[in-house]
Amino acid sequence: MNTITSDVIRGYHDTMILFILTSGPSYGYEISKRIREVSDGKYVIKETTLYSAFARMEKNGYIESFISTPQDSGNSKKRTYYHITEAGRRYYEEKCREWILTKDVIEHFIGKGENHGNH
Amino acid sequence: METIRNYLEAMFANMPNTPAAQKAKRELYQMMEDKYSELIKDGKSENEAVGTVISEFGNLEELSEDLGLKEEYQQVQKYTESHQRRHITLEEAKRYLLDQGRHALFIAAGVFLCCSCVVPVILEENYGWFGMMLMIVTAVCLFCYSSFMQNKWNFMKNSLCSIDYQTATFLQQQLEEKRPNLAVKKTLGIVICIICWIPCALLDMVFGESPLMDRLEPISLFLLVAIGVFLIVWSNIMLGSYKRLLNLNDKNTISGSYVPEQEEDRYVNDTVAVIMSVYWPTVTSIYLIWSFLSFQWHLTWIIWPIAAIICSVIKNNLKINR
Numbered sequence: 344m345n346t347i348t349s350d351v352i353r354g355y356h357d358t359m360i361l362f363i364l365t366s367g368p369s370y371g372y373e374i375s376k377r378i379r380e381v382s383d384g385k386y387v388i389k390e391t392t393l394y395s396a397f398a399r400m401e402k403n404g405y406i407e408s409f410i411s412t413p414q415d416s417g418n419s420k421k422r423t424y425y426h427i428t429e430a431g432r433r434y435y436e437e438k439c440r441e442w443i444l445t446k447d448v449i450e451h452f453i454g455k456g457e458n459h460g461n462h
Numbered sequence: 463m464e465t466i467r468n469y470l471e472a473m474f475a476n477m478p479n480t481p482a483a484q485k486a487k488r489e490l491y492q493m494m495e496d497k498y499s500e501l502i503k504d505g506k507s508e509n510e511a512v513g514t515v516i517s518e519f520g521n522l523e524e525l526s527e528d529l530g531l532k533e534e535y536q537q538v539q540k541y542t543e544s545h546q547r548r549h550i551t552l553e554e555a556k557r558y559l560l561d562q563g564r565h566a567l568f569i570a571a572g573v574f575l576c577c578s579c580v581v582p583v584i585l586e587e588n589y590g591w592f593g594m595m596l597m598i599v600t601a602v603c604l605f606c607y608s609s610f611m612q613n614k615w616n617f618m619k620n621s622l623c624s625i626d627y628q629t630a631t632f633l634q635q636q637l638e639e640k641r642p643n644l645a646v647k648k649t650l651g652i653v654i655c656i657i658c659w660i661p662c663a664l665l666d667m668v669f670g671e672s673p674l675m676d677r678l679e680p681i682s683l684f685l686l687v688a689i690g691v692f693l694i695v696w697s698n699i700m701l702g703s704y705k706r707l708l709n710l711n712d713k714n715t716i717s718g719s720y721v722p723e724q725e726e727d728r729y730v731n732d733t734v735a736v737i738m739s740v741y742w743p744t745v746t747s748i749y750l751i752w753s754f755l756s757f758q759w760h761l762t763w764i765i766w767p768i769a770a771i772i773c774s775v776i777k778n779n780l781k782i783n784r
Contacts, residue, residue, distance in 0.1 A: 371489060372496030389520030390493050394486055395528035402530075423489055 356388065356396045357405070358442065361427055361435040364406060368426035371397075397425060405431035465512050466494050471627030473522055475717040476542050478534035483716060486529055494519070538715055547624040547712075548617065555629050555707055558615060559636070562703035565608050570696035572604035577688035584677050584684075623710045630708060630720035637704045644697045651693030658686035728782040738776065745769040 363369060363377045371393060378388050400406045406425045427435070470491055477483045494515050501511035526535035550558075575597045582593025617623070625633075661682040669675045711717040729735045745765065753762040 370496075371493040372500070375493065375497070376500075387518055389518055390490050390497075391520030391522060391525040393493070394489055395525045397489075398482075398486070398525075399528045422492060 352386070355438070355442065356392060357400060358435060358438040359388070360393070360396055360400070361405065361431055361438075364425060364427040365432070365435065368409075368411075368424045370422040370424050374425075400431065401425075403430075403434075404428060405434050463495065463498060466498060466515055467491070468626070468628050469516055469519075470494065471716075471720065473519070475624075475626070475711075475715060476538055477522065477526065477716045478531055478538050479714055479716050479719050480531065480534065482529045483526075483531060484719075486525060487716065490519075538712075542712075542715075545622055547622040547710075550618075550623050550625050550629065550707070550710065552626075552629045552632060555625060555633065558618075558707065559703060561611070561615065563700065565612055566696050566699035566703070568604045568608035569699060570692045572601040572608075573695050574688045574692040575601040575604075577691050578684050581681050581684055584680055618706065618710070622712075624712070624717060625707060625710055627717075627720050630711075633704055633707055634721040637708075640700070640704075644701055647693045647697040651690045651697065654686050654690035654693070658683055658690065661686065730780050730782060734776070734780045741773060741776075742769075 359378050359381075360374060363374050363381070369377070371390075375388050375390070375393055378386065397406065397408070401408060406427055408423050408425050410421055411424045412421055470487065474483065474487050477487075497518070498511050498515050501514055502508070506514070522535075526532050579594045579597040579601075582597070583590035586593075662679045665675055665679050665682065708721065711720070729738060749762060749765045752765070753759050756762065
């Protein structure tokens with residue numbers, strides 16, 4: 344099975360996290376779980392990568408953090424939640440456009456006839 | 463979960479001790495804990511869960527870059543490489559504490575013998591000197607034997623060493639268990655030293671002058687001082703051995719902050735820190751010199767309350783709060 348090299352995906356961690364956050368505030372583990380689910384288990388984000396992205400995006404003003412206790416589960420564990428800001432939404436849309444363009448460009452260089460099993 | 467905690471602490475051990483790094487450690491631990499409990503809930507064995515969590519952890523190099531700690535991270539890495547620390551295992555730490563326990567008892571016993579060596583002379587003027595010599599010789603033997611046995615731990619003074627998270631928490635736990643016991647010993651020692659003259663004065667008041675009392679009075683005084691000093695020395699060496707182990711790690715890295723016991727008072731600059739480290743010994747010296755030169759003991763005690771006030775003013779104004 345093919346795995347994704349980290350070089351390729353590095354520029355899109357922010358996109359993935361921001362996408363998860365567009366459907367509501369969330370915390371570390373939940374976000375990493377959602378990323379795994381959304382990618383059909385094909386991509387697992389490393390803990391340090393995830394936290395790096397949080398720190399970076401918080402500094403850039405794309406997300407904001409707040410401390411909260413999850414209401415649904417019975418435990419009273421305090422967690423750091425993140426929610427997306429306006430700037431974060433704009434950045435996400437920008438990254439989406441960038442990806443469509445990138446995909447379009449790269450597509451031209453993929454030999455379609457030879458590797459079909461490998462999209 | 464223990465394994466995960468130890469793994470995380472080991473990964474962070476050489477990270478610079480900054481609020482950002484501490485926060486990163488807390489957050490990462492939270493994520494790992496969440497992942498671990500979910501894996502266990504899904505019916506994974508503990509080993510499998512730990513394995514998965516650790517394999518999906520990542521590395522700290524990119525993290526330090528995004529935390530804005532890259533420079534500090536590299537500095538600490540470079541320093542750690544050029545200053546290799548000898549790792550002290552939990553087993554070694556336990557053996558060290560055991561050895562220190564015996565060492566403390568031997569030294570305290572030696573000091574006890576030195577303090578009370580005049581007792582045989584008071585009891586019997588002619589042959590008492592032999593008793594005194596015997597006690598001093600025994601004390602010297604205890605000191606020599608004990609420091610000779612201590613030699614094998616000299617490397618801890620001469621070279622850089624480190625302990626891991628597991629050892630640090632173990633030591634902290636042990637210290638908390640022993641602390642009441644040590645505190646009682648030390649307090650008792652100090653109290654005995656303060657009241658050592660009371661039996662002497664009481665005997666004098668009740669029985670007045672008599673050949674027997676003239677001997678019993680000084681003996682009670684010396685014996686009480688000896689017991690008091692014995693207790694103080696014993697408890698101080700014991701406490702010191704825990705502190706020494708806990709203070710082995712580099713204070714600039716996360717490993718220097720595993721347990722609260724490792725934290726030292728920090729001051730706004732090095733000058734203040736140096737002054738504070740010699741503050742009380744200096745005050746004591748001034749008190750003794752002034753007292754012995756002037757012989758006005760009824761006045762010189764005033765130095766203590768004044769010194770205490772100055773000390774708390776310095777601590778409140780120049781200490782860095784965390």
